[in-house]
Amino acid sequence: MTPAQLKFLKIVTKEKYFAENSKILLALSGGKDSMTLFNWLYELRAKLHIELGIAHINHGLRPESDFEEQALRKMASDLEIPIFVDRFTGEFTEQKAREFRYHFFEKIMIAENYDVLLTAHHQGDVVETVLMRQITGRPLRSLQGIADCQPFAKGQLIRPLLKFTKEELDAAVFYEDSTNQGVDYFRNRIRNQLIPELTKENPQFSQAISDLSSEIKMALTVINQKISELEIVDEKISYHKFISQTKELQHFILQAFFAQYPEIKVSKKKFEEILHIIRRPQQYSAQLNKDFQFVKTKDYFYIEKRQLITASLEILSENPNDASFMEVYLPLEGQLEIRKRQPGDQILINGHHKKLRKFFIDNHVPLQARENPLIFVEKKLYAIVGVACSDLSKELKNDKIRRILWVKPSIGEEINDARKKS
Secondary structure, three states, X not given: OOHHHHHHHHHHHHHOOOOOXXXXXXXXXXXXXXXXXXXXXXXXXXXXXXXXXXXXXXXXXXXXXXXXXXXXXXXXXXXXXXXXEEEOOOOOOHHHHHHHHHHHHHHHHHHHOOOEEEOOOOXXXXXXXXXXXXXXXXXXXXXXXXXXEEEEOOEEEEOOOOOOOHHHOOOOOOOOOHHHHOOOOHHHHHHHHHHHHHHHHOOOHHHHHHHHHHHHHHHXXXXXXXXXXXXXXXXXXXXXXXXXXXXXXHHHHHHHHHHOOOOOOOOHHHHHHHHHHHHOOOOEEEEOOOOEEEEEOOOEEEEEEOEEEEEEEEEEOOOOOOOOOEEEEEOOOOOEEEEOOOOOOEEEEOOEEEEHHHXXXXXXXXXXXXXXXXXXXXXXXXEEOOOEEOHHHHOOOOOOOOEEEEEEEEEEEEEOOHHHHO
């Protein structure tokens, strides 16, 4: 047993990555990293009491891709190891390829009852990932590097090589991806340009980044323990409890809150904007992506599935003697327009023109009511249905020449769930 293989066995045993009789699915690209991990697992399978299978994606980006797929199929057949293969389709991007891979791995794990998915990420991948996240402005929480173990499918995703450098990986037979040497993709530019230049300045640069990532992880562990003691992070967070914490702790509470929603990517700029909004007393609602929106009321803030609100309007020209209807006085002549609010809309209230946004805030108008229809005559606002009439409407109350409408909003709600369509 080689020193590196012995180190691997000690780590796997100490961390208790595999239960006895675990079914292990290895993501095998054919590169040196994953081939090393395959060799070690295959040789130690009896000692570890595991059942091993491999999953391979043919990305079809290089002429050699089909040859490598066939070579891996033959190796698996010769060693009597199950192999599952799929081919990437569509326009290639790093993100799309990653999503394709993990969707395939999840499908195989569920269909074939695998307990654990293994990937061959090593220390070099940690350094690249931390630098990529820092360059793209990700928050401190994301600079912890790559988790060695996390839930996946119906089991676990484990990365047992994170404490290994590239130099410790010893596969004699592997298939080098020539695209890894280029600079077409962001990660390749980090790997082939940035890290070598920084290593010239500090030969221990990669180790320093790895150590920094570990220290950030320890610091955040302490912070998360404090947040856990507050029992504040939930589906909804109390505004009053949140605002009573120090600003520094508020920052990390909000990070922990967003960590509950890994499908939502929030830039550093957007994060700071939301934090600023939470600290203000006003209500707020904004779309985060096509599926989710952020909502802040006077008591809570939370994230909910995006809703498309369609507001129709019941309009009567005779008094229904129903208190749920608003009575609106309008000029007898003039073009009538009913629409949703737009930026810059104003209302005349108590002799003062106020922008609707400020009017809503000052009068604590609920978020849903802020989307109620507006009634204009000749582009002058006479009423916010269900909320308020302007001075223009009130001044017509005693006029003999006027129109009266009795109106109320009728709200229909449709959930826009993209997942239901897929």
